[in-house]
Amino acid sequence: MDKKECHEKSSSSDEELPRRIPTSSVSEDQESSEEQVSGAVYSEMHQMISSIYAELHFMFKQDYKYDQFLGPEGNVDAELINKSANKYSLRFPTAGWYLWSATGLGFVVRDTVTVTIAFGSWSQHLGLDLQHHEQWLVAGPLFAVTAEPEEAVAEIHLPHFISLQGEVDASWFLVAHFKDEGMVLQRPSRVEPFYAVLENPSFSLMGILLRIARGTRLSIPITSNTLLYFHPHPEDVKFHLYLVPSDALLTKMIDDEEDRFCGVRLQTSPSMQPLTFGARYIVSNSAHLEIIPTELKLSYRSPGEIQPFSKFYAGQMKEPIQLEITDKRHGTLVWKTVVKPVDIQLGAASAPRTFSGAVFVRENHRQLQARVGDLKGVLDDLQDNEVLAENEKELVEQAKTRQSKNDTLLTMMEKKGDRALELLFRSLSERDPYLVSYLRQLSL
Secondary structure (H helix, E strand, O other): OOHHHOEEEOOOOOOOOOOOOOOOOOOHHHHHHHHOOOOHHHHHHHHHHHHHHHHHHHOOOOOOOOOEEEEOOEEEEOEEEEOOOOEEEEEEOOOEEEEEOOOOEEEEEOOOEEEEEEEEOHHHHOOHHHHHHHOEEEEEEEEEEEEEOHHHEEEEEEEOOEOOOOOOOHHHEEEEEEEOOEEEEEOOOEEEOOEEEEEOOOOOEEEEEEEOOOOOOOOOEEOEEEEEEEEOOOOOOEEEEEEEEOOHHHHHHHHHHHHHOOOEEEOOOOOOOOEEOOOEEEEEEOOOOOOEOOEEEOOOOOEOEOOOOEEEEOOOOOOOEEEEEEEOOOOOEEEEEEEOHHHHHHHHHHOOOOOOHHHHHHHOHHHHHHHOOOOHHHHHHHHHOOOOOHHHHHHHHOOOOHHHHHHHHHHHHHHHOHHHHHHHHHHHHHHOHHHHHHHHHHHO
16 A cells, blocks of 8 residues: 555544434434433443453453344344355344444444444555554454444444553554545544444444554553463374464454364463563473474464464373463563363363364375375374384385375375374374365365
């Protein structure tokens, strides 16, 4: 995007929001009467909104339903109308406040309204070079929103993960609208912890940016989530640990990606304090297990992009493991948890039991024979796990064609039994995840 395409305007309207949201359309005389009502109800509603947003960020749950909004009269279902575009449609039946718990997006509406919502990627609309040049910081997810009728929406609440502590100034917050003429920047009507508010909004592809004055060298504090997943295996439990901004949409996307490979998320506490955007953090454990990598940088990558994580193996997990994250620069402890064997047992018990790597390999023998590429890494993995001897490895390598090499290995592992097939599946999942994902989708 060219810098001249970026514009800025004031808040959408100077018109004051009614102090109490009506439950139905009202006459001008009724509206005049409404303005005389005490703001206590309106203030109470926003206190409730703030408390629910705090719960959403600090007690992030795994059971938020992605197709439901929380509304004044109960849950409101959203319909997925375009799966490839991840686009939803729903109708808010009455006036009030509605929250999409899975994403943190909220609306205050005056009357019945139909909205559509899709997800966008910052990286597709705002290049990193321009972000660095203009000192813009992505501060929340990007949504493409429409409303019909648009005037029925009194407020939209756009989620952000900036901590309003220390030197952060609310004037740095901007709402970015991506339109045909480029990016238009708008100041929010107000900024609350966890979300920014636009009153009487116009809709577009929109999200929150933070703009820092040139020459300012500040550490920007953000709320963050530490996501810990384990991959059950009778011989060697594997863990993945992510350190990401507190973005419900991002968390959901990571959950989905881990679930594709049988990862189970363990419930953990949030960080002890706001962390610093762009800072580096060290991951360690009490069992002296090798962690790769030990260092994670706290940054934002759009949902759908590859998210960095630390990985380690814990064998059969017979003893508790304490995990810690410390600030690399200051050496301060920012997060810790203890994983006990019973956590793994309970997590594995609650995970779907319908999938087996051994069954997958057997059922997809022909597809794997035809599609698996270079076997060198896979053969090394199997040899390291002591299910493939040196003479067997040479036998596979001596086969004349790629497909015959694959067939030789698959047949050999099938004869060795389920453990060998599970190890083969694990190696293929790590070295060719796109092929494994594709074949799993075919079997659904």
